[in-house]
Amino acid sequence: MAGAHASSLLVPGDSRLHRLRPQCKIAAAVAFIFIVVATPREQFWAFGAYVAGLVLITGISGLPPRLVLRRLTVDLPFLAFALFLPFFAGGEQVGDGWWSLSIDGLWASWNIVAKGTLGVATSVLLTGTTSLADLIRGMERLHAPAAFTAITTFMVRYAEVITGEMQRMKVARESRGHDPRWLWQIRAIAHTAGTLFVRSYERGERVHLAMLSRGFDGAMPRMVEGGAPRSDWTTAAILPATALAVSLAAWMVHT
Amino acid sequence: MDGAHVTPVLAVEGLAYAYPDGHQALFGVDMRIEAGERVALLGPNGAGKTTLVLHLNGIHLAGRGSVRVAGTMVEKSSLAEIRRRVGLVFQDPDDQLFMPTVRDDVAFGPANLGLRGDELDHRVHDALAAVGMTDVADRAPHHLSFGQRRRVAVATVLAMRPDVLVLDEPSSNLDPASRRELAEILVGLEQTILLVTHDLPYALELCPRSLVMNEGTIVADGPTADILGDAALMAANRLELPYGFDPASVPPPGPRS
Numbered sequence: 085m086a087g088a089h090a091s092s093l094l095v096p097g098d099s100r101l102h103r104l105r106p107q108c109k110i111a112a113a114v115a116f117i118f119i120v121v122a123t124p125r126e127q128f129w130a131f132g133a134y135v136a137g138l139v140l141i142t143g144i145s146g147l148p149p150r151l152v153l154r155r156l157t158v159d160l161p162f163l164a165f166a167l168f169l170p171f172f173a174g175g176e177q178v179g180d181g182w183w184s185l186s187i188d189g190l191w192a193s194w195n196i197v198a199k200g201t202l203g204v205a206t207s208v209l210l211t212g213t214t215s216l217a218d219l220i221r222g223m224e225r226l227h228a229p230a231a232f233t234a235i236t237t238f239m240v241r242y243a244e245v246i247t248g249e250m251q252r253m254k255v256a257r258e259s260r261g262h263d264p265r266w267l268w269q270i271r272a273i274a275h276t277a278g279t280l281f282v283r284s285y286e287r288g289e290r291v292h293l294a295m296l297s298r299g300f301d302g303a304m305p306r307m308v309e310g311g312a313p314r315s316d317w318t319t320a321a322i323l324p325a326t327a328l329a330v331s332l333a334a335w336m337v338h339t
Numbered sequence: 340m341d342g343a344h345v346t347p348v349l350a351v352e353g354l355a356y357a358y359p360d361g362h363q364a365l366f367g368v369d370m371r372i373e374a375g376e377r378v379a380l381l382g383p384n385g386a387g388k389t390t391l392v393l394h395l396n397g398i399h400l401a402g403r404g405s406v407r408v409a410g411t412m413v414e415k416s417s418l419a420e421i422r423r424r425v426g427l428v429f430q431d432p433d434d435q436l437f438m439p440t441v442r443d444d445v446a447f448g449p450a451n452l453g454l455r456g457d458e459l460d461h462r463v464h465d466a467l468a469a470v471g472m473t474d475v476a477d478r479a480p481h482h483l484s485f486g487q488r489r490r491v492a493v494a495t496v497l498a499m500r501p502d503v504l505v506l507d508e509p510s511s512n513l514d515p516a517s518r519r520e521l522a523e524i525l526v527g528l529e530q531t532i533l534l535v536t537h538d539l540p541y542a543l544e545l546c547p548r549s550l551v552m553n554e555g556t557i558v559a560d561g562p563t564a565d566i567l568g569d570a571a572l573m574a575a576n577r578l579e580l581p582y583g584f585d586p587a588s589v590p591p592p593g594p595r596s
Contacts, residue, residue: 217439241437244481290434297396297427299419299451307450
């Protein structure tokens with residue numbers, strides 16, 4: 085979790101990518117990721133083409149490449165797991181005497197690393213050019229279930245309120261000399277967690293009251309109107325369309 | 340909204356209410372507020388002020404007695420209408436503001452009333468303009484200062500064009516400048532206002548009339564300056580003026596601007 089500053093992934097800008105309607109960007113990103121995942125792993129050149137596409141888009145978006153690379157590191161723990169595969173997978177092995185790697189494992193590892201990283205890179209580009217509010221609005225336009233968008237909205241809105249509350253409780257605890265070093269001192273922290281839960285629950289009730297007071301009747305009103313212009317859809321379609329062509333070509337070479 | 344004989348905008352008669360756990364909070368409340376009035380509701384903690392307020396827009400429904408808003412009885416079938424007419428501004432703006440942007444939040448109420456498109460945009464703009472917050476429309480509520488959030492919270496309710504605005508402790512946690520700015524905004528509004536507060540100078544500044552509540556009933560009703568000047572009444576209801584404040588030393592609240 086990006087935690088306290090979950091809402092600050094957006095890098096403000098005015099590129100073509102920033103200006104695309106969020107629903108077009110989300111649809112394009114999801115389509116692209118599916119196509120990448122469906123590409124045969126043996127066709128290295130196809131993945132090279134995907135990377136080139138994303139590099140091109142990074143250029144258009146105006147996001148600093150270093151920032152994109154830094155955000156890519158969120159999938160490192162996941163990749164570490166993938167890198168273990170060649171050591172533990174069974175089947176045919178390569179190596180001599182004192183070391184050996186599974187060939188299946190190597191392929192699986194490559195598959196996960198390549199496709200996972202491409203997926204994360206796509207998300208980094210999406211979230212770097214779209215505010216959270218717009219992402220939710222885009223999901224709404226794409227007819228995501230209202231309960232889903234409502235829950236996401238609340239999560240985004242209250243993450244900071246609750247971490248703020250947690251921080252204040254921590255400061256108050258430490259101000260009274262609490263300095264936990266050992267496991268048996270965890271009691272106070274457990275109580276904090278419990279209190280925080282109850283407080284958040286009560287806040288939920290108050291928020292609900294405030295919503296009822298403004299005429300909420302159980303369904304979030306859909307406020308977004310008017311679809312995206314056709315040009316946005318066409319522009320957004322360039323990436324998945326090209327990727328689809330690459331993927332189909334890869335399959336034809338493959339079989 | 341003319342003359343004294345028209346139906347009062349808020350009329351509460353013999354209202355009693357006990358919470359589901361058996362704790363009784365209201366013991367027969369009577370009050371009448373005419374259109375265009377600004378009235379303060381004073382009283383110690385636990386007097387039942389918040390419980391009363393939650394009856395005014397039908398969050399709680401009367402156990403006994405009745406609540407009427409501009410003649411309409413508050414009951415299950417009239418809730419949508421009542422909630423349009425009575426706007427509640429809660430004490431903690433973080434409870435009130437829950438959408439990702441200020442604009443969306445202010446639009447939430449009128450959107451629930453069925454407004455869309457240009458008409459909705461208009462409402463949002465007018466409400467934010469009324470509290471001087473149009474330039475933060477696209478910001479996230481949690482990135483605003485506390486005073487700004489309080490003002491936006493008022494706007495979320497104004498956007499529903501209510502007849503009555505009920506504010507729960509609007510001056511709490513505000514720095515003196517924000518407190519004054521909010522007062523200026525409230526004085527400029529045309530709505531009937533019920534101000535629930537412990538901030539007695541604020542009540543005196545804004546509300547010509549005050550109600551005192553204690554132990555679930557209204558125990559006093561009169562001009563704010565008279566109530567604040569009645570030492571025996573004040574002491575009996577745990578009301579205290581800030582150190583050095585003499586209600587007789589300031590001009591009484593002026594008529595509506």
